[in-house]
Amino acid sequence: MKILVTGVGGQLGYDVCRVLTARNIEHKGVDIADFDITDGKAARDYITAYHPDAVIHCSAWTAVDRAEDELERVRAVNTEGPRNIAAACKELGAKMLYISTDYVFPGTGERFYEPEDPTGPLGAYGETKLGGEKAVQELLEKYFIVRISWVFGKNGNNFVGTMLRLAETKREINVVCDQIGSPTYTADLAPLLCDMIVTDKYGVYHATNEGVCSWAEFAQEIFRLAGKDVRVHPVPTSEYPTRAVRPLNSRMSKDKLEKMGFARLPDWHDALARYFHELEGADRN
Secondary structure, three states, X not given: OEEEEEOOOOHXXXXXXXXXXXXXXXXXXXXXXXXXXXXXXXXXXXXHHHOOOEEEEOOOXXXXXXXXXXXXXXHHHHHHHHHHHHHHHHHHOOEEEEEEEHHHOOOOOOOOEOOOOOOOOOOHHHHHHHHHHHHHHHHOOXXXXXXXXXXXXXXXXXXXXXXXXXXXXXXXXXXXXXXXXOOEEHHHHHHHHHHHHOOOOOEEEEOOEEOOEEHHHHHHHHHHHHOOOOEEEEEOHHHOOOOOOOOOEOOEOOHHHHHOOOOOEEXXXXXXXXXXXXXXXXXXX
């Protein structure tokens, strides 16, 4: 099997390529320097020339607040980009795995969203990622859509890194306490995606680490593991305004993973502890 992975310069694409290498699966990791996914001809030419059996599409516009002011650029990356890749996959008869987000949901209530639940994004980021989902579904039958949330990994910017930077200069910090979801460690997610792509168990999935928390609780655990004496003040979203509206409820059911024969990811506390070990290892090297 031959797999093309987009977004190799980001957290998830990097870890997907690491897993494929470890499994001796032929693959190529690409990024914007290789081809522009928003350019339909460039995407088609590159993908058809490589002629993969599958594409794992990890690249995306993820700057949620900036998305509100740059809708056309965001739509080009998050909706038209996946459409261009899906069109090339259709031509080749290749599978496609598209990474989506909890932001496709309105984030109301406290129940866990199922993959088939009605969507209702609150802003530009969620709207354009949902547009990408629809484009993939319109063009392909052999697709996986995997919605994830609160991502952290070694090769990129994330909430953990932000908290650790703030801990260098602050002894107290305000963090929202009424947005509830599940962190997702890319080193745990990547093996699952690589398990999926070699199957024909197509459809829409949710995949995060197990357990839920608020951002404030996530921050407290980060500081505890890092040995940082920083006091977290939990505050409601109403006291922490941002350009883009965030979903309050990002709980997503992973029951379908088990139903389809895939393993759930470990608990987020365990994942975060292993991430710190990974960071420590990187610092030593």
